[in-house]
Amino acid sequence: MLKRPLVVRESDLSLLVDLYELAMAQAYWSEGMDDTAVFSLFFRELPDNRNFILACGQQNVVRVIESLAFTDEHIKRLESLNRFQSGFLDWLRGFRFSGSVHAVAEGTPLFPQEPLLEVEGPVAEVQLLESLVMNYVHLESVLASKAVRLTFAAGDRPVVDFGMRRTHGVDAAHRSVRAYRLAGLAGTSNVLAGLDFNMPVYGTMAHSFVQACPDELDAFRAYARLYPGTTLLVDTYDTRTAVRRIIQWLKEEPEVRIGGIRLDSGDLAAEAVDCRNMLDEAGFTDIKIMASGGLNEHKIAKLLSAAAPIDGFGVGTAIGVSNDEPALELAFKMTEYADLPRMKNSPGKQSFPGRKQIYRRLGTDGCITQDVVAGRDEVFDGDPLLKPVMKHGQVPEDAIPTLDDQVRAAEQMIATLPQRFRSLEPLGENPVVISEFLRALQKDTLAKVGGG
Structure with a gap:
């Protein structure tokens, strides 16, 4: 076994496949099966x-x-499996x-049976992409779907990602921030990802700094001196006592600038009310209150429904692992091969054959009224959502917008969600309609393969 780096190198991603994909690719190659296949990535249920x-x-x-390739080193490692012909x-x-x-x-907000993407190409080539594509899209879609719920709960108050330390792996910790930015979060504590994805980086202080200093107020003084306008963590010992000390200190030294305080434990609503009252009565109405500590969208909604005077939220574990729904049952299924429709008909896993398009219809209020999943060549009213982003193995110039442009577009698309879909409670409603052409094609295909 070769000595490997601590993280997966981008140049090694061609080996990030399940064994059966290589085995099937060899079977296609061996049988001379090199016709064009179409595979669709979608989910059947929310x-x-x-x-x-x-x-x-x-x-x-x-x-x-676009950059996948097998190096001589990769081939040597595959040879060691004694499974593949020269x-x-x-x-x-x-x-x-x-x-x-x-x-x-x-x-893009999507619903069941709507393709996130469709891949077309020689069947063995497409088959090799299956696990890599699913893994890549699954992570960001799961975490973005969690993050956007936090923004719904917080309303006009910012939500910051504190989840890096509990995210499942360093790759996830890095790429999650891209998903959070698309979902509308205000910032992240993750320095590398924040810099890479042009997202504001935020951080306050840890309890350890307060504990290491001779006195709590000494810690606050040192931090404020080093970082003017900083946010101070006030719950290391006793929150209300800490705030009273800050107020007295600021009155004695009016040149000191404090931007906010952070509450990280206890009854956040009650503590926020008391701290806000103390700060306002002392004339420090511009000092903001930020809350963190085991928060999720339901706790944020509860705090705001109780009129807790909290100006922003930091969320860690709940967002970093999407702990209420950590998985999405994505499927990557063949829908066409050699110009003929293909489908799966297993119980509970029936698919629709053929290349597809999604047409999104908006009402007069600018919100989604209906999505039509249709054949690729069908034309319906509405905006077609699936666009070509790769042709002949290359990404055409301007086919994929910059991240900043993607973020602006995502904000607009999220704004088209009707209010009921923004609910934190399960809705059980699906605005998707399958075209008659696709239903007929499914029935005809099933009959031809002996399933009906």
Whole structure:
């Protein structure tokens, strides 16, 4: 076994496949099966606690696909498995994805049976992409779908990501911030990801600094001196006592600037009320109150329904692992091969054959009224959501917008969600209609393969 780096290198992503994908690729190669296949990435049902999924990563992964290649080192490692013929390994040496991809825009709200993306190309090439594409899109879509719920709960108050330390792996900790930005979060504590994805970076202080100083007020003085306008963590010992000390200190030294205080434990609503009253009575109405500590969208909604005077929220575990719904049952299924429709008919997993398009219809209020999942060549009223982002293995110039443009577009698309879909409670409503053409194609395809 070769010594490996601590993290997966981008140049090694071609090996990030499940074994059966390589095995099937060799079977296609061996049988001379190289016709064009179409695979669709979608989900059949929403998780119990989601009314939609915020699709993320489906365009970003195309950049990964574009650069996939098998090096001599990769081939050597595959040879060690004693499963692959030399001719097939030579085929892998020359592998470059040559197909096309249609995908919805980053940050698009989607519903069951709507493709996040569709991949077309020689069947073995597309098959090799399955697990990589699913893993890539799954992470960002799951975390973005959690993050956007936090923004709904917080309303006009900012939500900041504090989740890096409990996110499942460093790659997830990094790419999650891209998803959070698309979902509308205000910032992150993650310095690398914040810099990479042009997201504001925020941080206050830890209890350890207060504990390490001779006195709590000494810690506050030192931090304020080093970071004017900082936010001070006030619950290391006793929150209300700490705030009273800050007020007295600020009165004695009016040149000191404090931007806010952070509450991280206890009865956040009661503490926020008391702290706000103390600060306002002392004339420090501009000092903001931020809350953190085990928060999720339901706790934030409860705090705001109780009129807690909290100006912003930091959320860690709940967002970093999407702990109420950590998985989305994505499926990557063949829908066409050699110009013929294909489908799966397993119980509970029946799919619709053929290349597809989604038409989104908006009402006079600018909100979604209906989505039509149709055949690729059908035309309906509404905005077509699936757009070409890769042709012949290359990403055309301007096919994928900049992240800043994607964020602005995602904000507009999220704004089209009717209020009922923004509810934190399960709605059980699906605005998707399957076209008659697709239903007829499914029935006809099933009859031809002996299923009906």
